Amino acid sequence: MYKVFPTCVPPTISFVTFYRHYPDTPTSLERIKFFANNVREQSERYGLDSEVVIVESQPGVLSNVFESPKIKVVQFPTAQFLWNLAFNIGIRHATGEYILAGTRDSTYNSELMQFLASGKLRPHTIYRIDRRDVKQLERYPDSVSELLRYCKENTYRVNGKWDAYLPDKKWARPAVALLMGALFFPYSVPHTNAAGDFTLMHRDDWYRIRGYPQVISSGLHLDSFVIYSAIFLGLKQVILKDPMRLYHVEHPRTDPVPSTNILDCLKIMRFAKKPIILNDEDWGEGLG
Numbered sequence: 001m002y003k004v005f006p007t008c009v010p011p012t013i014s015f016v017t018f019y020r021h022y023p024d025t026p027t028s029l030e031r032i033k034f035f036a037n038n039v040r041e042q043s044e045r046y047g048l049d050s051e052v053v054i055v056e057s058q059p060g061v062l063s064n065v066f067e068s069p070k071i072k073v074v075q076f077p078t079a080q081f082l083w084n085l086a087f088n089i090g091i092r093h094a095t096g097e098y099i100l101a102g103t104r105d106s107t108y109n110s111e112l113m114q115f116l117a118s119g120k121l122r123p124h125t126i127y128r129i130d131r132r133d134v135k136q137l138e139r140y141p142d143s144v145s146e147l148l149r150y151c152k153e154n155t156y157r158v159n160g161k162w163d164a165y166l167p168d169k170k171w172a173r174p175a176v177a178l179l180m181g182a183l184f185f186p187y188s189v190p191h192t193n194a195a196g197d198f199t200l201m202h203r204d205d206w207y208r209i210r211g212y213p214q215v216i217s218s219g220l221h222l223d224s225f226v227i228y229s230a231i232f233l234g235l236k237q238v239i240l241k242d243p244m245r246l247y248h249v250e251h252p253r254t255d256p257v258p259s260t261n262i263l264d265c266l267k268i269m270r271f272a273k274k275p276i277i278l279n280d281e282d283w284g285e286g287l288g
Helices: 028-046 083-093 110-116 144-153 174-184 203-209 222-232 262-272
Strands: 013-019 050-056 071-075 098-101 106-108 125-129 131-134 155-159 199-202 236-240 246-249
Touching (some): 013 028, 013 083, 028 106, 028 110, 050 083, 071 083, 106 110, 106 144, 131 144, 144 155, 144 246, 199 203, 199 222, 203 222, 222 236, 222 262
Parallel strands (some): 013 050, 013 098, 050 071
Antiparallel strands (some): 098 199, 106 246, 125 199
């Protein structure tokens, strides 16, 4: 199996994301710049040895945007951009001991970054967190602290393990929780809500599940497939709790998300309680 073997001590975490530029969307370039600089600034503040890996679709606009050697830009090889393939390319280029796959619209609060820097991460574990949706910005602020303050004051929805709920309310449907617990027993009930925005595992565990399914259609539930695969391979699921927060600032939607038949695979895994590995050992290799 192909792996990256760095010549120096690898960073603790690789933050992997993807980027496609939309000239008619004013915040498109702002979002990716803020994401990368936010990670670097907070990593330095809390002593987290990290790197950012951005897989960019063609034609690229990021080649001269970032000055830090710890922000890597990898070009997606074809015009047909698929986010699941982009994640796999990024994971294969990542050198971190742990790899966090997430979207460029994500903002990590200070408590979350402090946890990532705490040395408490463990292999054979998949880390998830509720996503907090934030009202759209006309322009991004000048500092991380300003954006975090805006996110805290303008959160309108929380995407929890079971369902979305208002930020000042708590999800309360115990009958559903009991039913789902029985359905997945003895495994954890997968936290698949907004899974594509924050999926953190040890690099060896990413290689065990062979990344995201490399299907042609870029659709719903491919991120859920990763969560199911990890849990049914025996990984422990840890859901990071408040005050750790993941924010997602809303933005204009450009492309519709087509559906896929990946739901059939999820049903099979849930029934058999075994993972389905769709990719071969060369997943993500030769693509970028």
